[in-house]
Structures are given as structure tokens and as C-alpha cells.
Amino acid sequence: MIGHGYDSHRFAPGRRLVLGGVEIAHDEGLLGHSDADVLTHAIMDALLGAAGLGDIGHHFPDTDERWRDADSVALLREVVAMLARAGLEPVNVDATVVLERPKVGPHRDAIRARLAEALGLPAARVNVKATTAEGMGPIGRGEGAEAHAVALLRER
Numbered sequence: 001m002i003g004h005g006y007d008s009h010r011f012a013p014g015r016r017l018v019l020g021g022v023e024i025a026h027d028e029g030l031l032g033h034s035d036a037d038v039l040t041h042a043i044m045d046a047l048l049g050a051a052g053l054g055d056i057g058h059h060f061p062d063t064d065e066r067w068r069d070a071d072s073v074a075l076l077r078e079v080v081a082m083l084a085r086a087g088l089e090p091v092n093v094d095a096t097v098v099l100e101r102p103k104v105g106p107h108r109d110a111i112r113a114r115l116a117e118a119l120g121l122p123a124a125r126v127n128v129k130a131t132t133a134e135g136m137g138p139i140g141r142g143e144g145a146e147a148h149a150v151a152l153l154r155e156r
């Protein structure tokens with residue numbers, strides 16, 4: 001089973017920047033009800049999509065105080081547990097984060113390790129790519145970040 005996920009969040013001052021469960025030093029962060037970890041959110045939606053289990057907005061609604069400032073990697077673990085209850089497990093994940101600044105490359109290995117641990121996969125099965133929007137559109141103007149992901153699942 002294959003699934004696709006997409007997410008975007010706006011940059012705002014006074015927020016932490018968390019990508020793939022790794023906090024990155026920057027002069028602003030992403031705005032959201034949870035920690036606004038756009039990369040982890042896209043991966044969660046890819047996993048839920050592959051399993052036919054809807055989306056994160058359904059399972060972790062932003063109207064629910066339980067998820068305020070939530071650690072998205074903890075939510076990812078919950079998604080992996082949902083998959084297991086459905087008799088499924090991840091095979092691999094591939095994701096792309098799009099943002100102008102800061103550079104993600106220096107944090108890539110830490111992000112892969114954190115996500116792989118939560119997914120129950122070796123880091124080699126969790127690919128994280130980063131690119132910019134080359135100055136085009138709202139992402140290119142640095143107004144926010146977006147992420148795309150695909151995930152493959154198999155029966156346990």
C-alpha cells in the first residue's frame with residue numbers, strides 16, 4: 001500500500017523550528033496548534049493515507065487541547081501503533097521539505113535517525129530531502145515551509 005502526504009505551515013516569530021522531531025536554531029519557527037513539525041505531519045498523512053485511515057486532522061484535531069504544542073514525533077508513534085492495530089507496518093518513507101531558510105542539510109542525519117526510530121525502520125529506509133522554492137511564491141518569500149511525503153506499507 002502506498003500513501004501520499006502534504007503539509008504546510010507559516011513562519012512566525014517567537015516559535016521553535018522543529019523539523020522531523022529535531023529542533024533547529026533559527027530566528028523564527030512554524031506556527032501551529034502542535035509543534036507545527038511540517039515534515040513529520042506530511043509523513044503521518046502519507047502513512048495514514050496508505051492505510052486508508054484518513055488524515056491527522058481527523059485523528060489529532062487542532063480543536064483538541066490534548067494536542068496543543070504536541071510533540072509531533074509522539075503523534076507519529078501513535079500513527080505507527082494505529083498501523084500495527086490494522087496489521088500494517090512501514091517499509092520506507094521518502095519526504096521533501098521545501099523552505100528558503102535555514103539549511104536543513106546539516107540536520108538531515110539527526111532528522112532521519114529520529115524519524116526512523118519512531119517508525120521502527122533503519123535510517124536507510126527514511127529518506128529526507130530538502131529544497132528551496134527558488135524565491136517563487138509564498139514559500140520562496142520565506143513566509144512558510146511545506147513538506148511532501150510518500151510511504152509504503154506492508155502487512156505485518
Ligand code: MG
Pocket residue numbers: 007008009032036037038041
Ligand atoms: Mg501540520
